[in-house]
Amino acid sequence: MRMYDIIMKKREGGALSGEEIRFFVNGFTTGRIPDYQASALMMAIYFQGMDERETLELTLAMAQSGEMLDLSAIRGIKVDKHSTGGVGDKTSLALIPMVAACGIPVAKMSGRGLGHTGGTIDKLESFPGFRTDLTREQFLRGVNEIGIAIMGQTADLAPADKKLYALRDVTATVDNMSLIASSIMSKKLAAGADAMVLDVKTGNGAFMKKEEDAQALALEMVEIGRQAGRRTIAVVSDMDQPLGRAVGNALEVKEAIDTLDGKGPEDFRELCLTLGSCMLLAGGKAENVEEARRLLCQVLADGSAKRKLARFVENQGGDPSAVYDTSLLPAASIVRPVPAPESGYIAHIACDEVGIASLLLGGGRETKDSVIDLSVGLVLNARVGDYVHAGEPLAWLHANDAGKADQAQARFLGAYEFSDAPVKCGPLIKRIIGEIHT
Numbered sequence: 001m002r003m004y005d006i007i008m009k010k011r012e013g014g015a016l017s018g019e020e021i022r023f024f025v026n027g028f029t030t031g032r033i034p035d036y037q038a039s040a041l042m043m044a045i046y047f048q049g050m051d052e053r054e055t056l057e058l059t060l061a062m063a064q065s066g067e068m069l070d071l072s073a074i075r076g077i078k079v080d081k082h083s084t085g086g087v088g089d090k091t092s093l094a095l096i097p098m099v100a101a102c103g104i105p106v107a108k109m110s111g112r113g114l115g116h117t118g119g120t121i122d123k124l125e126s127f128p129g130f131r132t133d134l135t136r137e138q139f140l141r142g143v144n145e146i147g148i149a150i151m152g153q154t155a156d157l158a159p160a161d162k163k164l165y166a167l168r169d170v171t172a173t174v175d176n177m178s179l180i181a182s183s184i185m186s187k188k189l190a191a192g193a194d195a196m197v198l199d200v201k202t203g204n205g206a207f208m209k210k211e212e213d214a215q216a217l218a219l220e221m222v223e224i225g226r227q228a229g230r231r232t233i234a235v236v237s238d239m240d241q242p243l244g245r246a247v248g249n250a251l252e253v254k255e256a257i258d259t260l261d262g263k264g265p266e267d268f269r270e271l272c273l274t275l276g277s278c279m280l281l282a283g284g285k286a287e288n289v290e291e292a293r294r295l296l297c298q299v300l301a302d303g304s305a306k307r308k309l310a311r312f313v314e315n316q317g318g319d320p321s322a323v324y325d326t327s328l329l330p331a332a333s334i335v336r337p338v339p340a341p342e343s344g345y346i347a348h349i350a351c352d353e354v355g356i357a358s359l360l361l362g363g364g365r366e367t368k369d370s371v372i373d374l375s376v377g378l379v380l381n382a383r384v385g386d387y388v389h390a391g392e393p394l395a396w397l398h399a400n401d402a403g404k405a406d407q408a409q410a411r412f413l414g415a416y417e418f419s420d421a422p423v424k425c426g427p428l429i430k431r432i433i434g435e436i437h438t
């Protein structure tokens with residue numbers, strides 16, 4: 001078999017066989033197939049697309065390019081959760097203790113943030129002492145004893161995807177539906193859960209700007225999951241404005257804890273209840289959505305979700321007292337309002353710009369090796385559709401450097417558009433795809 005022939009076949013619109021796809025994935029992972037041939041194939045796929053069978057074959061080949069985690073030592077149905085990413089997306093921090101308190105074991109591999117979007121691991125490091133460099137045994141024991149363990153993604157998880165994604169990133173071949181679906185699902189399949197719930201974001205702050213594209217991606221991933229024998233549900237949710245109000249690591253942790261206390265923003269609580277219901281249904285802990293939501297509301301109301309978070313933090317070396325006293329979380333020295341420049345209804349918030357404002361404060365990584373300031377960020381005071389008067393605080397800015405605060409404020413204000421006429425904001429949950437009983 002020759003890589004040249006595989007590129008030519010796809011260039012001419014042919015469907016690749018499983019053998020051809022595995023030849024490419026194995027050869028590329030081991031370095032036998034050079035980047036320039038892999039790039040040519042990615043561009044051919046970008047233009048010619050892949051059918052459902054090819055997408056599944058590519059997903060499986062990438063999942064099997066490294067270690068396939070074996071979670072069979074963990075009792076119960078393991079349900080994983082994945083978000084395609086957005087600004088202020090701190091969902092895992094509240095959702096995981098909620099579902100774990102309902103009896104779903106969560107064994108999760110998470111990443112760090114790069115650029116203007118955050119990562120769960122950075123956020124969790126707001127708890128002084130928290131560690132994610134667990135051994136396999138510590139990871140499995142954490143899930144069996146506490147119900148939750150989170151570790152950093154190992155280098156051996158779907159290495160083909162890691163290499164290919166880096167290549168796609170510099171060859172303008174990221175935004176192809178089959179390539180995105182196979183990239184995400186290869187990592188999820190390798191991570192070993194029995195079932196998964198995917199939060200596919202859509203809107204100006206999402207990877208998929210258009211709702212129909214987000215739905216198509218969600219459908220494709222649910223189908224891959226089904227064919228791979230893993231129960232998969234996708235929720236298409238709004239990212240036309242930041243989720244909740246807090247953007248920035250420790251600020252987001254505080255908002256997640258407030259939500260566990262029943263005092264969080266309504267949109268964030270609703271997303272946690274929706275994704276949580278899907279996880280409980282996928283994990284066989286509820287018969288229908290109504291029962292699932294009742295269970296989740298119960299673990300919020302009786303404090304067991306919050307206690308679960310504290311036990312998990314403690315088990316991974318963190319200080320659990322910060323769960324009960326959020327003033328122990330990293331805090332910025334400067335907290336100041338960002339006044340609204342004019343009166344009017346908020347018509348548009350460019351999420352990416354809000355994320356970049358937080359990055360400019362030091363809350364995100366410019367490069368893989370940047371050290372981030374966990375304490376900084378923004379807490380939004382108004383959402384799309386709200387009326388604000390000129391001079392009222394549009395947000396509160398948390399900073400440790402006045403110069404960076406000025407820069408971030410200018411960037412943040414550039415994210416807003418105002419209107420004299422009332423503005424309607426779209427629904428938070430656009431669609432749920434997959435097997436779900438109402």
Ligand code: URA
Binds near residue numbers: 174179183184207
């Ligand atoms: N996230 C991934 O993991 N892969 C993609 O291709 C796009 C987003």
